[in-house]
Amino acid sequence: MAAIKGFGAYLPEQVLDNAALAAEFGVEPAWILQACGIETRRVAAPEETVVDMAEKAARACLERIGMEAGALGGIIVGTGTPHRQFPGVSASLQQRLGVVGIPAFDIHLASVGGFFALATAVELCERYGPILVVGAERMSQVMAREPRVKESAILFGDGAGACVVAPGEGPVTVLDIKMQSDGTFVDDLSMEFGSTLNMNGRTVILQANRKLRQSLTELLERNKLAATDVNLWLFHQANVNLLKQVGQALGIPEDRVFLNLPRYGNTSAASLFIAATEAQAEGRMNPGHAVMAAFGAGMGWGSALLRVQ
Amino acid sequence: MDIRAAVRKAIQDMAQAPLPADDSASLFTGGVIDSFGLMDLMTNLEEILGVKVPDSELMPSRFETVDKIVAYFQARK
Incomplete structure (x- = not known):
């Protein structure tokens, strides 16, 4: 724990x-x-x-x-x-x-x-x-x-x-967390030394969509929870449409998905903790369950179930 | 089941632009579906045709035209 x-x-x-x-x-x-x-x-x-x-x-x-x-x-x-x-x-x-x-x-x-x-x-x-x-x-x-x-x-x-x-336990206890990787699409989102970003957007969106859905579905099933049992969903802030589509597929109420992407864009590895900091400051991290999820180059992805005191 | 008819209907149900008469025309460049639409289309076709598309095969180039989609599912039925 x-x-x-x-x-x-x-x-x-x-x-x-x-x-x-x-x-x-x-x-x-x-x-x-x-x-x-x-x-x-x-x-x-x-x-x-x-x-x-x-x-x-x-x-x-x-x-x-x-x-x-x-x-x-x-x-x-x-x-x-x-x-x-x-x-x-x-x-x-x-x-x-x-x-x-x-x-x-x-x-x-x-x-x-x-x-x-x-x-x-x-x-x-x-x-x-x-x-x-x-x-x-x-x-x-x-x-x-x-x-x-x-x-x-x-x-x-x-x-x-x-x-x-x-x-141990604390203000935000991590009840379950799992990271996964799939090198099949390593070249679809990459950056060589000194070079520009190489992004096959369609493949990235498809893979992110599929893998986030699977990861979150398994997380909820392992912990015997429904999407509506989770008060706050903190995603890597990558793409508004992606988060909406994943949310709709899993039956997540839209107002429970924290979104600061319009203000800051995609801050890559930083986005999850910036979102958590702001969610807490805005009083949205209330007692109960919260979920974190991310997806990125590699490809790597994962999700975590949190219990907020 | 007529796979071509099922594929065309599934696309038509969610198309953002008219489905081209030519089944070898790109659905992306024609604006018929985008990346997000393709995800929904794959999910729907998996259910309708009873074929699971593995992650490793889930790449847009395989599903860019009606012909390619039909060929993919025909080969796995």
Whole structure:
């Protein structure tokens, strides 16, 4: 048994709206909104690194739960956009937090990296103690590579989210969690070193749709719950239409699906914890069951059942 | 069951644009269905035809035209 002690998030100040992107690509702002459902995204300042954002989210989380960094037993960072090949974001974050001797490592997975980091922390916290889990992405840096493609440039934003996972029960107890991967479609969502995003959108949507439905159906069946027994659904914020379709297929009431994608775009591995932080701040994380689910490159996916105190 | 008739009806039931007369025409470029529609179409055809499409075979290029969809399900009936 493990529990999430609390969440924290950081979003850069600079806002990129559809008007700016529309001017760059010679399209109407309405086309962008219709294509992806995103109104604005946050963009890191030129000197702001993925480590900076990870640190701010981590410190926000630690402050919220009243924990000193010295009490941590490990650090795991999920990211698809590390600032260098090695060592990872986690190593720099550990340096900044000044906590030596505990394991710190990255899970290098876009989009689903935050969720996999959480699932790994759930498995490790009994042995190592409270684990800081961070999802951080500087998507703007990799999306700036030429040639810019409007269909993908409009989708992403920067940000970071964090949580601390500790053994036992707590404010948000993790009752069940499972991660899965399927390398069959490894080339359908990929980014080579120094290159632009390669995304076969139709295949990604089909696979995400199928795999999220299966994962969530199995999660509910294992725990003998109906979709309507869950108060809050926290998804990786990837695509509004995808989340709506998955929700409809599973019979999830639409108002129980948390959505901040229109404000921040797809922040990849960071999105799940940014969503959780905001859901909690908005008073939507009420006592009862909540579900987290994510899907990303690899392909990797997973879901978790939470009990909120 | 006439698989071609079943496929054409399933597509027509959810088409966003007129179904082309030519069964070898792309359903995507013609705007008949998009990625989300294809997911629903596959789910419906699995149920109607009693054939489960494995994840590894669930790729748009296999199901881009009426002909390709019919051929796929005929081979597995």
